Amino acid sequence: MITAHIMPLTILLPLVGAYIILLFGSRHKILARNVALATAGVTFAMVCFITYLVSAHGTFVYHLGGWAPPLGIELMADNITAFLLVTFASVAFIVLLFASDVLPGEINPKVITRYYALYLVLLGSLLGIVLSNDFFNIYVFLEISSIAAAALVAVNGDKLAMEASVKYLIMSTLGSGTVLMGIAGLYMVTGYLNLDFIASNLSAAYAGYPLTVLMTLAMLVVGIAVKAALFPLHVWLPDAHGAAPTSSSAILSGLVVKVYIAVLLKLLYRVFPLDFIAALPLQASLLVMATLGIFVGSILAIRQKDIKKMLAYSTVAQIGYVFLGIGLFSEKAMIGAVLHVFNHAVMKSMLFLSAGLLIKYSGRREIADLAGLGRTYPLPMIAFSVGALSMVGIPSFSGFISKWYLGLGALEANQLLFLVVLLVSSLLNAFYYLPIVIAGFFKKGTVEVEKQVIPVGAQISLIFLIAATFFFGLFSNIPVSYIAPTIQGLFGMFGGV
Amino acid sequence: MDNLFYAMAFVIFLTGFWIMLSHANLIKKIIGMNIMESAVFLFLVAIGYVRDGSAPIVTEASSAITYVNPLPSALILTGIVVSVSVTAFALGLIVRLYQHYGTVDVDEITRMRSEEQ
Amino acid sequence: MMRTALEIVTLVVIGLLLVLVVREMPPFGDPTNPVHNEVSEFYLENTQDETGVQNVVAAIITDYRGFDTLGELTVLLTAIAGLLAVLRS
């Protein structure tokens, strides 16, 4: 019974967990923590099971309410979907493990239960966006995710965070309003909301209403780009991710931005035919924006003094890599982009979590003040270093693999310029990450820090993330062989570009 | 020129968009957001409309009556509730910001923040 | 002043582009438009037999597309949880 209904149950489980936490109110902190951990853990297990099912039986679909697609809502899991699901569920679980130990000291005790509830709602909505095969359903989950994410930023009542949160909320509502207009346009010319049905009717619609289809595509891409913080629409991101509580920053930078990229993947690779997109200036503009984003994000990151702000600008740059991979429209680059979604989620959450720990124990947010902390707090500093080296793209770390595939993709697409972009941006990354690592271990500290015990949950989650970085850096063929057939299928379907 | 309806819906959409982008006052931004979203809903309803159609409430099984398309209506019901939720949450945040800064103007808040630093 | 002019120019350009788009959109209120396809016909013809209600919109929001409504309830719940978290902190 579970096997047949696993997809809706996976989405429902975190949501129900959130309902239960809210039902008991804000006094039952321990209960909320246990419910949250249990639901996130079981969700992760179910997602792993979905991954297994997909690899064993191939793509499978679920019809909610028993209504077949054009009538009802359809959930669909293929290899890429399953891979993204694992990304979201695993990182969310690990960050929650960290949060369950560190949160009580970081945010107001009155709001802790609500924090857990919002976290679970966010997780559920991310899984919903990835699994859903119905455009309006995706929109509903997008809205859930933006409210929950904005709430997770503002939850502490800190005035900087609240200001960032209002900006974030307004920008992302602007984005989702535009997306909804795009969905309305697609519905207008095709008459369907299901992605597969839209895709099969789109060429007929394009023959009849070419400008409308183009407008729709433009609105959808712009709306999603606002939410995914593609340069130059990234202005809200550094404030929001820099001012949020540690675990919120980790999940926002690691996962929430990525889920919009997942929507864009669905849109560009499943809905709009590839040859149709290749005829538009979309590819060129995506590539230009991605490149500019990589450079501007890196340069602004170098100029930051606040460590969390620096990490947030680094996210702008890394989003550029993923858009680069999508924009190159080649098989290898696509593999690189999907891998980078996962690798960046792991690395960035590790960086944010370790930076959060260092900030918490040293009481300083400035990069210069982190010097020498590696001796007092080895584990967070090691985690930070591993994340930093992986970001730079040192071989045997997972960040190298995605850059490698992006580079191969650039070769495959005969766009050698982007190889240079990759190399130069790696140098830029090294320029702002490595000094922190070196200073952290070898320089003498500027502030005296008392040693405090790091909670066990936080330690375990950091160790997991470090292990994941090495594991996927050394055994990269596991995820690649999982997603490569589907991507080849996507490109094969349209005869390649 | 029947498509004037769509054009006017787009005009409302752009007005809301302009209010949201150009005004520094946060409450004004929220009103603009509501105007923008309801313009999208208006567009969706207009898509589903059929000339001389009646409301999709089927009381007898005869197919002599033309009904309007029921699907956009159902989508908009969801959309309206989503938009009121966002409004409420944003207003709560704005009220709290006012308690901290004494203003709901983004430009002023930015100025005050840069003076603090 | 400069900014206002820029905004107005941008909006007017977008508006002119949209006029072009609107001119070729399916005519307003035409029963042969793509949206009035077998899906809406199915809803209108079979709602009474399959769900036992007369209001087709109600049948769609609670039965055919009930999952959207669940998402919507979650939006409300999220808004409340977020609002209370912000206001009580």
Add this chain to the structure above:
Amino acid sequence: MSDIIVQVVTRMMIPYLQLYGLYIILFGHNSPGGGFAGGTVIASSLILYVLAFGIDNEELRLSGSVARIVESCGALAYVGIGLAGILLGANFLSNHSAGFPLGIPGRVFSGGTIVLLTVSIGLKVASTMITLFTNVAEKEGEGE
């Protein structure tokens, strides 16, 4: 905020408003209306009460936890009805295909799960709207 005329008129109007809200909810599947509109009408009757009699009323302090429980239970009931579809051997949120009786179209109790779902939506929306309003309008951000 304590005008006697407003208070008397409010007291007279509230029962009718609530009745109208209930009507919209319960007949939402046969006539225009439904859980959202009905729930909001019920909520607005309570908001009217709040406005007429002031927000610092002791009774409203208490209603915070009640509203919280109603909210969560509304959503949980929706999920529960959906899961009943799975337990009966059909898909999530199934109605007729899970074997729920449809009744005669046009009656109040027709449409299988649709009435139940509408009522749970109505309860949830009503409690949510009142909580949203009291929290945005409340002068001091305290209580619980």
Add this chain to the structure above:
Amino acid sequence: MTLIHFLLLLFLIVCAFFVGRTKDLLSAVIVFSAYSLTMALLWQQLASPDVAITEAAIGAGVTTLLLFAAISRTRRME
């Protein structure tokens, strides 16, 4: 598209512009409320009574009340 559609749409556009121009938030909210009610009327004209009822209750009712509440706790003038 009939004359009544056109007039209602025109009124909507005028309302939206007024909201954009006025400095007084309170009057902006009142005009927004009128906008929502007109929108509900228009939807009724487009044969979507469900949406019209919901918009009248939520858009013109609750959203306006929320905005009023927020303004009463902040400042009235822009």
